[in-house]
Every structure is written in structure tokens, then in C-alpha cells.
Amino acid sequence: MKLEKVTNRSESRSRRYHDACGAAHGLDLVGERWALLVIRELMMGPRRFSDLRKDLCGLSANVLTQRLEGLEASGVVRRRKLPPPASVQVYELTDWGYEIEPVFMVLGRWAARSPQHDPTLPISAVSIMQSFKTMFDPARAQGAEMRLGFALGEDRMIVSVASGVIDAMRGEVEGCDVVVRAPAQVVAAAVYGKVPLEALEGEGAMMIEGDRAMFARFVDFFHLPDKAG
Numbered sequence: 001m002k003l004e005k006v007t008n009r010s011e012s013r014s015r016r017y018h019d020a021c022g023a024a025h026g027l028d029l030v031g032e033r034w035a036l037l038v039i040r041e042l043m044m045g046p047r048r049f050s051d052l053r054k055d056l057c058g059l060s061a062n063v064l065t066q067r068l069e070g071l072e073a074s075g076v077v078r079r080r081k082l083p084p085p086a087s088v089q090v091y092e093l094t095d096w097g098y099e100i101e102p103v104f105m106v107l108g109r110w111a112a113r114s115p116q117h118d119p120t121l122p123i124s125a126v127s128i129m130q131s132f133k134t135m136f137d138p139a140r141a142q143g144a145e146m147r148l149g150f151a152l153g154e155d156r157m158i159v160s161v162a163s164g165v166i167d168a169m170r171g172e173v174e175g176c177d178v179v180v181r182a183p184a185q186v187v188a189a190a191v192y193g194k195v196p197l198e199a200l201e202g203e204g205a206m207m208i209e210g211d212r213a214m215f216a217r218f219v220d221f222f223h224l225p226d227k228a229g
Contacts, residue, residue: 029074030100034059038067039076039093039100044126044157044170046080046090055124076100108134113228119192120185125155128184128191129168135192135222138164144221146214149173151181161218178210178218191222 015032017024030036034056041052053064068091071077076097081089108131111117123131129150141161150157151173158171173179180187186205189195197216200206208215 029076030071032067032070034063035067035071036104038064038071039097040104040130041124041126042077042091042093042097043101043104043130044168046082046092048088048090052091055126057122071097104130105134109225113225115227119188119224123184123188125150125152125157125184128152128187129157129159131188132159132168132191132222133166135224136166137221137223138166140221141166144217146178146211146218147176148215148218149176149179150187151179152184152187155184159218161221166221176210178208178212178215180206180208180215182206191219192224194219 016028019025030039037056037059038052041047041055049061049064049068052068053059053061056064068077072079072091075094077091078094079089079091081087112119112135141164144161146161148159148161149172150159156171156173157168158173158176159166159168182190182200182205186200190197190200190206197206197208197212197219201208
């Protein structure tokens with residue numbers, strides 16, 4: 001076991017770029033496979049290990065443990081124990097860790113122009129919320145004041161739009177102007193695939209409670225960019 005840990009540390013050092021460029025050091029910190037997606041899943045607040053494993057399809061428990069340990073050692077992530085009655089260990093981003101969010105937004109907008117980008121692939125609840133913040137078009141939302149609740153499986157999210165600004169967070173959906181109940185991938189189909197809401201409701205894939213017209217307008221705030229030549 002001790003030899004294995006020494007070997008892992010040695011391999012980790014050898015994978016560094018040894019380059020003074022800030023971008024190169026950034027890749028030293030978060031460039032390992034899955035590291036950025038682990039960070040993404042923590043953008044909406046603390047998560048348990050099991051929650052992270054559930055929402056990162058294809059990630060093994062062993063690799064998730066390695067990534068969390070590496071991000072913790074780098075000061076991007078920290079562990080803490082929730083107070084009773086929960087009394088469970090969670091992982092969360094440090095204040096400095098949260099500062100990486102604009103990088104996700106720029107990267108997401110840039111990558112969405114790739115001809116190989118497939119928006120029909122699985123998407124997590126956190127990821128669809130982050131995509132709203134990334135792809136939001138304030139010009140289309142002029143004059144809009146709305147508060148939408150999203151029940152995405154076990155996850156509850158709230159999206160607010162006001163004065164041309166969008167925000168997304170975890171929270172109870174009761175009291176929102178409209179509540180959308182559907183898997184995250186179905187919400188993505190409505191928002192980015194522009195699948196008619198009537199079709200999704202008719203198939204039983206989506207349920208809209210409250211101001212249905214408001215959600216229809218919300219959908220128009222988001223359009224995928226043209227593909228790169």
C-alpha cells in the first residue's frame with residue numbers, strides 16, 4: 001500500500017507540465033480526466049460521494065476517490081461533515097474553487113459550436129442548470145421577471161430571471177411561478193432541441209404546473225450557437 005501511494009505521487013508529478021504559464025498550471029490542477037466534471041457537479045453546493053457517483057455516468061468509485069483527493073490536495077475541494085440529523089460527509093468547492101465557474105461557461109459556449117457536440121447525450125441536473133447560465137440570451141429576456149422550479153428526479157432546482165440576469169440554485173420548488181417535472185435530459189430536449197412541450201407532455205415525459213406560457217417563453221431564451229465551419 002505504501003509503495004502504491006509513493007508510485008501514485010511520482011506519476012502525478014510526472015504528469016505535470018512544468019510550465020510557468022497560468023493555463024498550464026491550471027491543467028496541472030484540474031486537467032485529469034473527470035476532474036472538471038467533478039467540479040461541475042459541486043457548482044450547486046455540497047454533495048455526498050454517492051450523489052457524485054450517481055450523476056457521473058461511467059466514473060468508478062476508485063477514480064472518483066482519486067479525483068476528490070487530488071482536488072482537495074490542490075485546495076479546490078474540501079470535505080466536511082453535515083451537522084445532525086444528517087451527520088454525513090460531503091464534498092464542496094472552496095471559495096477559490098467556485099471562481100472557476102466562468103471557465104466552464106466559456107468552455108461550454110465554445111464547445112457547443114463543435115460539429116461533434118451531441119446535445120442528446122445524458123445530462124445531469126447540475127449540468128442543465130449550468131447550461132442555462134451559460135447559454136442564456138439576455139436580449140431575448142428583456143422585461144422578463146420569473147421564478148421557475150425544476151423537479152429533476154430527486155433534485156430540486158430554482159431558476160430566476162430578472163433585469164436580464166439569470167441565476168440557478170438548489171431549493172424547494174413550491175411557490176414558483178411554474179414548476180417543471182421531468183428528467184434533466186427531457187428538459188434539455190425542450191430547451192435546446194426545441195421539442196414541442198405538447199409532445200413531451202403527451203408522452204408523459206414532462207409535467208408543467210402553473211404558468212405554462214411562462215415556461216414556453218423561458219425556452220426561447222436559449223438557442224445553441226451555429227456550428228464552426
